[in-house]
Amino acid sequence: MTVPQTETKTRNVFRRSLGPLAIAALALTTALPAATAAPAAPASGDTASATHRPDAAAAGWLARQLVDGDHFESVFDGTAYPDQGLTVDAVLAFAAARSADQAAARATAWLARPDILSGYLGDGTTEAYAGATAKLLLAAEVRGGDPAAFGGVDLPARLRSLLTPTGRFSDRSQWGDYSNAFGQSLALLALQRTPGGAPAAAADFLAAAQCADGGFPIAFGQPACAADTDATALAAQALAATGRAAKAKAGLDWLTAHQNADGGFAAAGATASNANSTGLAASTLLTGGRFAAGLKGWGSLVKLQQGCAADPAVRGAVAYDASGFNPANAARATAQAVLGLSGQGLAGLSAQGARP
Known part of the structure; x- marks a missing residue:
């Protein structure tokens, strides 16, 4: 028998125009020194991350984590199982970041x-x-x-x-x-x-x-x-x-009223911000025209991203929360954080034109 795979948190990625105001604000934020984009300050002379788009960097790291280059797995009691839900999240994230299109194609073929x-x-x-x-x-x-x-x-x-x-x-x-x-x-x-x-x-x-x-x-x-x-x-x-x-x-009003002081959002029953909830909330706020709140959420996500000073194996990944990078939840956190990092909306999301 097949047991239904319930996904307790479904977060996806977006593709609706932010408008001139938000685009300008995002460009200014992206141009900040690399130290604002990673938990650790960059080494002397390390300015490369100032030119990297956070959403594309996250998508690149995510693509490199695919098992056999085409899917994700979850491990329970020492056994690995195919994780179709997370694989779909990655496909949507690649489209939102307009990156890793070849990986997205392989993952889509696997899902089929x-x-x-x-x-x-x-x-x-x-x-x-x-x-x-x-x-x-x-x-x-x-x-x-x-x-x-x-x-x-x-x-x-x-x-x-x-x-x-x-x-x-x-x-x-x-x-x-x-x-x-x-x-x-x-x-x-x-x-x-x-x-x-x-x-x-x-x-x-x-x-x-x-x-x-x-x-x-x-x-x-x-x-x-x-x-x-x-x-x-x-x-x-x-x-x-x-x-x-x-x-x-009314939903946008509720989100704005429940944003944490650090710009992030917490899951139900929690108080600390996490990348998953923040990614979905920030993208919804940005596509809904709530640019001030949405950009605060975007900034919160960037602070959780592993920058150029991090180990090369984790650069681009987004930590679940401020406690730091954890390989056990990084793939899911990164896939869902791309929602807010890209500022795209689900209603018009398309992979057309994504870079290979």
């Missing part, structure tokens, strides 16, 4: 293998997972392939088959329904690119899940509505893309 595909999406009959299907559909669209024939699977049709009468995209599985706000938001963003757009009922369902304070929860139908940074950032993008401007604005 029937054994890899069924292990991630389910068999499509007794097992079918909404969040995974939505995320892979978005990646297929970003890569410019035919999402209706991805590894022999019609991804848009598979995803639409998981839409319930309430407007919720739900898992079909003997293991239970693990669908959540991440998958719902990704489904809206992915299907909005297809003929006919995203179902209005699905957008209404997500909009109705908004908490009274403007944030969004990860899980639906809980007794108390507890907003989460990652869920709010992703929902704000999805609702903006589907014409729910007022709901999206």
